[in-house]
Amino acid sequence: MLVLRDVDIESASATALIVLAATATAAGREAAVRLTAAGRQVTLRIRATHCHPVLVDGRRRFRIVYAVLGPEDRATA
């Protein structure tokens, strides 16, 4: 199943993406992330490198560090 999971972006750089997600993922798993902002969008190939639980507003969430492997398509302005 290809599943879409909403995540909160904590920080982003050219090589890494740190997100807060509701469910965990295993280190080494590859996925894609679709980023949208003000009419722009880009889809990136990513690989999870770290995942650990954190408490956010009393709820358990997972901070996941992804390595950015590259874009799947070109960003649109």
Added chain:
Amino acid sequence: MNWWTWRDVHGAVIERVEGRLLDISASGCRLESASTLEVGSVGVIEIRDLERPIAEAARVCHAIERPGAFARYVLQLEFLPLPLEHRAPASVAVCTGDHSVVDQVLPGLGERSDPSPTNDALTAGVTADGTAQRVGEAPEIAPSTPITETAEALANALNYRRPVTRGRMGHDIRCQREPSAFSGTTWIRADD
């Protein structure tokens, strides 16, 4: 402008989760997986090992944990009214359905006139030793829930170009489950 300099970024991770199909009906299916999914997540389920594969947009209704089982989670999914390119193979009978999405939440199937064992099985969980057990009621889904909007975003991300249709499902896949002669798969065959 580089994407990492964008402000107010919204992110959606698209991940492939493998699972083994346990049951399927017109409105949903149940599969076991080593990974769990958040209830409410939407995605596209691809059912292989058929003459032609099926792809259906689906939403996770239940995620049941089975500690100690090899496939630790049982996921119950409902199909969404999102037409996809490869939705039903020719070998599967397709007829007009008259069930709204809300009516097709999995536990509601027991109230329908079709008392097929597949439908009954959809409301049950499976314990580690393989015996069935009842699970709780599915969360109520209001018609205003923006499921299709999320699914539409997913479909765009996956390059499914067909537009989203709201409202009724409009199709009914009839199939029956047979004991699997194939390791690790459940074989599904159309009506016969």
